[in-house]
Amino acid sequence: xxxxxxxxxxxxxxxxxxxxxxxxxxxxxxxxxxxxxxxxxxxxxxxxxxxxxxxxxxxxxxxxxxxxxxxxxxxxxxxxxxxxxxxxxxxxxxxxxxxxxxxxxxxxxxxxxxxxxxxxxxxxxxxxxxxxxxxxxxxxxxxxxxxxxxx
Amino acid sequence: xxxxxxxxxxxxxxxxxxxxxxxxxxxxxxxxxxxxxxxxxxxxxxxxxxxxxxxxxxxxxxxxxxxxxxxxxxxxxxxxxxxxxxxxxxxxxxxxxxxxxxxxxxxxxxxxxxxxxxxxxxxxxxxxxxxxxxxxxxxxxxxxxxxxxxxxxxxxxxxxxxxxxxxxxxxxxxxxxxxxxxxxxxxxxxxxxxxxxxxxxxxxxxxxxxxxxxxxxxxxxxxxxxxxxxxxxxxxxxxxxxxxxxxxxxxxxxxxxxxxxxxxxxxxxxxxxxxxxxxxxxxxxxxxxxxxxxxxxxxxxxxxxxxxxxxxxxxxxxxxxxxxxxxxxxxxxxxxxxxxxxxxxxxxxxxxxxxxxxxxxxxxxxx
Numbered sequence: 001x002x003x004x005x006x007x008x009x010x011x012x013x014x015x016x017x018x019x020x021x022x023x024x025x026x027x028x029x030x031x032x033x034x035x036x037x038x039x040x041x042x043x044x045x046x047x048x049x050x051x052x053x054x055x056x057x058x059x060x061x062x063x064x065x066x067x068x069x070x071x072x073x074x075x076x077x078x079x080x081x082x083x084x085x086x087x088x089x090x091x092x093x094x095x096x097x098x099x100x101x102x103x104x105x106x107x108x109x110x111x112x113x114x115x116x117x118x119x120x121x122x123x124x125x126x127x128x129x130x131x132x133x134x135x136x137x138x139x140x141x142x143x144x145x146x147x148x149x150x151x
Numbered sequence: 152x153x154x155x156x157x158x159x160x161x162x163x164x165x166x167x168x169x170x171x172x173x174x175x176x177x178x179x180x181x182x183x184x185x186x187x188x189x190x191x192x193x194x195x196x197x198x199x200x201x202x203x204x205x206x207x208x209x210x211x212x213x214x215x216x217x218x219x220x221x222x223x224x225x226x227x228x229x230x231x232x233x234x235x236x237x238x239x240x241x242x243x244x245x246x247x248x249x250x251x252x253x254x255x256x257x258x259x260x261x262x263x264x265x266x267x268x269x270x271x272x273x274x275x276x277x278x279x280x281x282x283x284x285x286x287x288x289x290x291x292x293x294x295x296x297x298x299x300x301x302x303x304x305x306x307x308x309x310x311x312x313x314x315x316x317x318x319x320x321x322x323x324x325x326x327x328x329x330x331x332x333x334x335x336x337x338x339x340x341x342x343x344x345x346x347x348x349x350x351x352x353x354x355x356x357x358x359x360x361x362x363x364x365x366x367x368x369x370x371x372x373x374x375x376x377x378x379x380x381x382x383x384x385x386x387x388x389x390x391x392x393x394x395x396x397x398x399x400x401x402x403x404x405x406x407x408x409x410x411x412x413x414x415x416x417x418x419x420x421x422x423x424x425x426x427x428x429x430x431x432x433x434x435x436x437x438x439x440x441x442x443x444x445x446x447x448x449x450x451x452x453x454x455x456x457x458x459x460x461x462x463x464x465x466x467x468x469x470x471x472x473x474x475x476x477x478x479x480x481x482x483x484x485x486x487x488x489x490x491x492x493x494x495x496x497x498x499x500x501x502x503x504x505x506x507x508x509x510x511x512x513x514x515x516x517x518x
Binding site for chain 2: 018019022023025026028031061062063064087088
């Protein structure tokens with residue numbers, strides 16, 4: 001019975017990709033995955049806490065797609081048009097005044113910082129309560145795993 | 152009969168599962184070796200920094216090849232080499248890396264350097280092919296071996312050897328010989344040419360064009376470029392891609408020459424056709440150009456481009472480990488001195504001419 005069967009020539013075999021096309025597809029898929037941010041430097045969180053009348057700042061990774069949550073005296077407040085796409089070597093300043101947090105300025109950082117590839121977020125708290133700004137990014141797998149080839 | 156059927160049916164299944172087992176084991180091994188390379192590279196860089204040497208002189212391609220060579224020796228010693236061999240896909244890894252490398256090269260650079268690279272490729276491929284073909288004739292090599300060797304030295308190493316072999320119906324052993332020679336010669340060139348270029352005080356673009364026009368394998372070209380500088384790497388890759396593009400034309404010309412002159416009465420020779428040029432065209436170049444266009448038109452933010460640069464470094468590190476794993480000298484034992492002599496002679500000619508062409512095109516004409 002087995003002998004009478006014609007040799008199997010599966011259709012999948014005829015769909016075999018050449019190495020060139022396979023490399024092109026794999027390469028483009030990697031570019032797409034990295035491009036949409038699915039592979040990146042990992043989920044990031046940066047928190048700025050400033051007591052009433054104080055100022056503070058923090059360096060964060062320069063990248064797009066940051067999300068901002070804010071509280072004044074423990075109460076959640078919404079910030080209109082926050083800075084979410086942060087560029088390297090740029091200072092983003094927020095101000096809290098009269099119970100409202102507003103994005104104030106976006107300017108190039110002329111001071112020499114340890115890592116100018118990052119962005120700097122600054123907060124001036126002129127309110128009468130503690131203000132907390134939390135910057136977060138998500139849905140990113142840590143890449144490269146050990147941060148190598150980047151130094 | 153029934154027993155025979157069972158036995159014959161079981162064998163392919165078993166060998167298939169062994170192949171998949173080897174592929175998976177090899178893939179895991181390659182990933183671990185690449186991570187080891189990254190760790191070593193980090194440690195070497197740190198050690199140099201501690202001794203006030205800010206730039207790590209042992210770039211990661213060298214570390215990767217050495218790690219690959221050590222693993223190669225251990226695998227052969229323990230008879231595991233052939234088991235994991237299916238996972239060692241140097242050319243594939245390299246092509247993937249080259250597609251992503253497009254992120255580092257803007258369209259403007261691609262057009263400027265690419266034009267210079269194509270001019271250089273045209274000069275190099277024609278001259279080196281003719282010289283190798285002539286030298287092979289003088290040392291009385293088989294026409295098929297001459298064709299395979301001349302293509303490998305003048306175009307792009309292993310892929311060109313395979314393409315030429317298809318066009319002229321070369322024997323499998325001839326392809327194996329040439330492939331082994333290409334890898335054995337490319338590896339020391341990858342290591343020696345960057346310091347030589349530094350000693351000659353070559354600028355980045357001339358050095359890159361020299362590596363791209365001279366070293367046979369694309370992997371070693373990228374490796375030498377990386378060891379020299381980032382800019383040299385980009386130029387080296389573009390010039391080499393220019394030569395890669397020539398494969399189809401060389402394969403077509405060889406098929407035409409063998410069909411009409413050398414073996415016009417031979418059965419089974421590949422018929423020359425224009426379609427052959429597309430068939431042999433390195434399609435990954437399309438991916439490389441596409442990624443370059445995406446980056447040049449600001450589809451990705453600078454941060455994402457930085458991540459893409461990380462990604463290709465990882466893939467290249469994987470390819471360089473695979474180069475070390477691929478290295479073997481056993482295929483050369485029965486070859487005799489004449490093919491080696493032709494290959495070495497052609498390589499010396501290639502080295503000198505590539506330096507002259509690179510200096511003229513990228514140094515004097517300023518492409």
